[in-house]
Amino acid sequence: MIISKQWLLDDAPKSRTQAQLGRLYVVCLQLAHNPLAVIGAIIIGGLIITALFAPWIATHSPIAQDLSNRLLPPSSTHWMGTDELGRDIWSRVVFGSQITLTIVMLVAVIAAPLGLVVGAIAGYFGGWADRVLMSITDIFLSMPKLILALAFVAALGPGIENAIIAIAITSWPAYARIARAETLTIRNAEFVQAVKLQGASSTRIIARHILPLCTSSMIVRVTLDMAGIILTAAGLGFIGLGAQPPLPEWGAMISRGRVFILDQWWVATMPGFAIILVSLGFCFLGDGLRDVLDPKHGSE
Amino acid sequence: MSGIHIKNLNVSYGNTTVTHDVSLDVSVGESLALVGESGSGKSTVLKAIAGLATNWTGDIEVDGIARGRSIDPEIATKCQMVFQDPYGSLHPRKTIDATLSEPLQIHGIKDQSARVIEQLENVQLDERYRFRFPHQLSGGQRQRVAIARALMLGPRFLLLDEPTSALDVSVQAEILNLLKRIRKEQNLTYLVVTHNLAVVSFLCDRLAVMRSGKIVETADVSQLKSNQLAHAYSKELLQASRLHSGSNEKTPHNDHAQ
Numbered sequence: 001m002i003i004s005k006q007w008l009l010d011d012a013p014k015s016r017t018q019a020q021l022g023r024l025y026v027v028c029l030q031l032a033h034n035p036l037a038v039i040g041a042i043i044i045g046g047l048i049i050t051a052l053f054a055p056w057i058a059t060h061s062p063i064a065q066d067l068s069n070r071l072l073p074p075s076s077t078h079w080m081g082t083d084e085l086g087r088d089i090w091s092r093v094v095f096g097s098q099i100t101l102t103i104v105m106l107v108a109v110i111a112a113p114l115g116l117v118v119g120a121i122a123g124y125f126g127g128w129a130d131r132v133l134m135s136i137t138d139i140f141l142s143m144p145k146l147i148l149a150l151a152f153v154a155a156l157g158p159g160i161e162n163a164i165i166a167i168a169i170t171s172w173p174a175y176a177r178i179a180r181a182e183t184l185t186i187r188n189a190e191f192v193q194a195v196k197l198q199g200a201s202s203t204r205i206i207a208r209h210i211l212p213l214c215t216s217s218m219i220v221r222v223t224l225d226m227a228g229i230i231l232t233a234a235g236l237g238f239i240g241l242g243a244q245p246p247l248p249e250w251g252a253m254i255s256r257g258r259v260f261i262l263d264q265w266w267v268a269t270m271p272g273f274a275i276i277l278v279s280l281g282f283c284f285l286g287d288g289l290r291d292v293l294d295p296k297h298g299s300e
Numbered sequence: 301m302s303g304i305h306i307k308n309l310n311v312s313y314g315n316t317t318v319t320h321d322v323s324l325d326v327s328v329g330e331s332l333a334l335v336g337e338s339g340s341g342k343s344t345v346l347k348a349i350a351g352l353a354t355n356w357t358g359d360i361e362v363d364g365i366a367r368g369r370s371i372d373p374e375i376a377t378k379c380q381m382v383f384q385d386p387y388g389s390l391h392p393r394k395t396i397d398a399t400l401s402e403p404l405q406i407h408g409i410k411d412q413s414a415r416v417i418e419q420l421e422n423v424q425l426d427e428r429y430r431f432r433f434p435h436q437l438s439g440g441q442r443q444r445v446a447i448a449r450a451l452m453l454g455p456r457f458l459l460l461d462e463p464t465s466a467l468d469v470s471v472q473a474e475i476l477n478l479l480k481r482i483r484k485e486q487n488l489t490y491l492v493v494t495h496n497l498a499v500v501s502f503l504c505d506r507l508a509v510m511r512s513g514k515i516v517e518t519a520d521v522s523q524l525k526s527n528q529l530a531h532a533y534s535k536e537l538l539q540a541s542r543l544h545s546g547s548n549e550k551t552p553h554n555d556h557a558q
Contacts (some may be wrong), residue, residue, distance in 0.1 A: 011436070014431030019431040020489050164428055190389035194449065197381055198403040199373035208402075212393050 030292045031179060037288020043281025048065050050094055051101040060088035062095040063246045071264045083256065089270045092248035096271065098251050100256040100278060103164055103233045104226050110168035112222050115175025120206050122176070123183025135182065140173040144231055153241040160249070165244040167232050169227060178221055182214040216293035223286035227279035234275050302363050303327040304349060304457060304491060309466040310350045311341070318344045319513040321358075328456070331483060331490035333521075335537065336510035342493045345510075346459045348457075348481035349491070350381045362457065377407065380450035384416075384462040386442035390434040396420075396445050397430045403452040415452065423448045423478060434540040440471035445476065451482070460492045464499060476502055501525055509534045 009026075013019040031037045059079070072107035074081045080089035122133040140148070152166035186192060187210065197207055236242035236267055237251025245252065250271040257268025304326040311319045319341040326332045334342040349360055351371040360367040363378050378439040381500040388398055398417045409415070420427060423444040434442055443463065450458060463479065464472040480503055483490055492504055500507050501521055509517045509531065517531040531534055 011432075013395075013431035014430060016395060016397060019397075021434070023433070055484075190383040190385060191391040194381070194383065194389055194390075194446075195402060195406075196371055197350055197352070197376060198406050198453065199371060199376035200402070200406050204406065209391060 027292055032287055034288040034291060036284045037291070040281045040284025040286070040288060042090040042189040043277060044285055047097055047101060047278050047281065051097040054095050054098055058088075058091035062092045062248045063087065071260065071267070073264070074266055080270040081264070083253070083267050084260065089253075089266065092253060093250070093271055093274050096248040096250045096253065096274065097278075098159065098241055099247060100230055100233065100274075103160070103167070104229055104282075106164045107168045107171060107224050107229050108226070110164075111172040111216055112175055114168075115172040115177075116211060116218055118177045119173070119176035119181075120210055120214060122185045123180040124187050124206050124210060125201065130180075133176070137173040137176045140170065141177070143170075145170045145228075146235055149232055149236060150239075150241065153236060154291025158241045158244060160243040160247065163233060163236045166236070167229055171229065171233075174225070175218060175221065178217060179211075179214045182217060183210055186210060186213055220286055220290040220293055223282055223289055226282035226286070228280070230275060230279050303489065304363075305329075305359070305361040306345070306349070307359040307419050309345065309348060311344050311353050311356040313344075313353070313355065317513070318390055318492055319348075320514070322510075324508060324515065326457075326489055326491055328489055329487055329501075331492065331504040333492045333504040333507040334496065334510055335493075335495055335500060335507055337368060337495060337537070339511040340467065341513040342510045343461055344419065344513075346381065346461050346491065346493050349357055349379070350459055351375070352381075373407070376403075376546055377453045378455050379459065380453065380455040380458040381459040381461065382443075382446050382450050385466045386439050387391075387466070388448055389446050390442055392434055395431045395433055396425075396437070399434075400452055401446065403449065407453060419448045420484065421453055422451065430450065438471075439467050440474060443467060443471075443475050447475075447478065447482070451486075455488075457489045457491070460490060462492075463492070465494070472499075479503060495541075497538060498523065509537065 007018065008022045010018065010022065013022055031041070059077075059134070064087065066082070068086065068144050069078075069082050070084055070086040072078055072082045078088050078090065080093060083089055115213050118137065122130040122137075148170045149163070149166040152169060156162040156165065192205060192209055195205055200209075209221075233242055234249075234251030234254070237249040237253075240252070240253040240255065243249030244253055252276075253271040254268045257264070257271070261268050302366070304324070306322060306324040306370075308319055309322040309324075322345055324332070324334075324345070334345060336342050344353055346545050348356050349367070351361065351367065351369075354369045356369075365372070365375060365378075369373060377380070390396075394402075397416055399410045400419060404412045404415060404528050416430065417427060420430060425441060425444050425448070429437065429441065429445075434445070437445065443466075447463075460479070467475060476499065479490070482488065483503075490503065492499070494500060501524055504521055506518065506520055506532055507524060508515050509529070511533050517529060517534045519529055519534070523529055527538065529538060
């Protein structure tokens with residue numbers, strides 16, 4: 001089977017896979033026409049490639065100290081200079097992308113499905129289930145994200161795993177709210193009633209008919225939230241509750257560089273740039289995805 | 301006792317009782333129309349039979365099985381419903397194939413592909429529409445899909461809730477012809493909710509006139525055709541409908557019932 005443009009855009013697809021691939025192709029095509037989304041996608045693509053190929057992209061070891069070369073300005077041997085222990089900042093930033101990506105992915109994998117399921121169940125069943133689940137959600141929502149994450153990390157002990165758990169616990173309620181709102185708008189739709197009449201169980205209706213309609217707004221929201229997740233992770237790292245030394249986490253690196261910020265600006269600035277760039281990338285991509293996927297912004 | 305039998309049905313939404321002591325018998329092979337103005341409770345009766353309105357008292361019996369309050373998989377295979385709005389009754393992110401296979405998957409029926417193709421043929425939809433999404437189809441085509449979906453499990457009873465009122469006049473005729481043909485071929489029993497008396501005389505054998513949640517008259521379609529309805533309200537309805545259809549010939553319109 002040859003995948004050609006014509007095959008993908010076929011008005012009368014011959015198989016399920018073709019219909020779905022065709023749809024995916026149309027979404028990608030629309031994304032490609034959105035310059036900001038393309039920039040975002042390139043940045044995120046760059047982040048993923050950097051994280052995957054870090055050992056080859058980095059010029060030095062991220063943790064090898066060289067005290068005779070400490071606090072060197074950016075040069076051809078040390079592209080972003082060196083820090084107070086003589087470590088190459090470029091290599092640290094490159095390896096730091098692995099940590100950032102891990103945090104972002106794990107938080108998304110834990111928080112988004114959790115929020116989605118809680119919200120869909122609350123919205124679909126209504127009544128007591130709704131009241132109980134949404135009260136819990138509201139309790140979590142009522143507390144500032146960073147403060148709550150701080151409290152969790154303080155209780156669980158500092159470290160990157162605990163930071164991930166803390167951020168995930170603080171970010172699912174927003175997703176639950178969105179999923180509930182989406183579910184409420186479609187739970188009485190005729191296509192849901194039709195499946196009900198065919199004898200489908202509630203689990204089946206939620207999993208196969210309601211959740212697929214919530215996912216696109218969820219993907220948009222998660223992508224937009226990624227920037228916030230990165231900032232929270234960096235914030236935790238900055239106060240010393242996130243990744244522990246010598247892990248090259250960007251927030252922790254800024255925190256170390258703070259001491260030298262006036263005389264050796266590059267120590268704090270370089271990882272700061274990395275955080276800004278990646279956050280911007282996720283924001284751009286999220287905006288683009290919203291234009292394409294979110295039915296409320298009308299592209300269908 | 302086969303057929304659909306309703307006795308003293310009172311359906312409520314919250315504290316409001318919508319129908320009052322509705323009793324109705326539809327025998328096998330028959331096509332009965334429920335007519336009445338918007339808000340008369342005719343769709344509600346249909347929903348109660350289907351199992352979508354759960355707050356009711358009285359007795360509902362479908363093909364010898366007393367209906368409970370929840371949706372019963374056994375009744376699901378015998379009695380299906382076609383909704384009014386073909387734009388809202390198909391899942392927007394599922395292909396026609398997925399929509400039609402769903403009832404088969406729920407009931408664990410094998411041979412899905414062949415059955416889907418067979419049913420598409422039955423409602424005269426070309427096979428090339430099979431993997432399209434609903435937004436790629438016209439209203440009439442969507443309604444055909446909705447009818448095909450209702451027929452997937454091989455039901456003997458079909459509840460039709462204003463099956464043509466959301467469609468263009470030209471497409472209405474096609475769908476009515478299709479429904480008539482399918483009924484004849486498969487010996488189905490129809491319970492049709494409509495306020496279009498032309499649909500009644502074309503598709504049904506008998507009609508029951510509803511007003512404010514009560515059945516005021518049950519009559520034969522021949523009585524409707526010969527203008528011999530007994531109850532004052534039925535006459536009024538008939539007259540209103542005649543006036544309406546006179547002005548209706550020039551401008552196609554869509555009825556939007558409750």
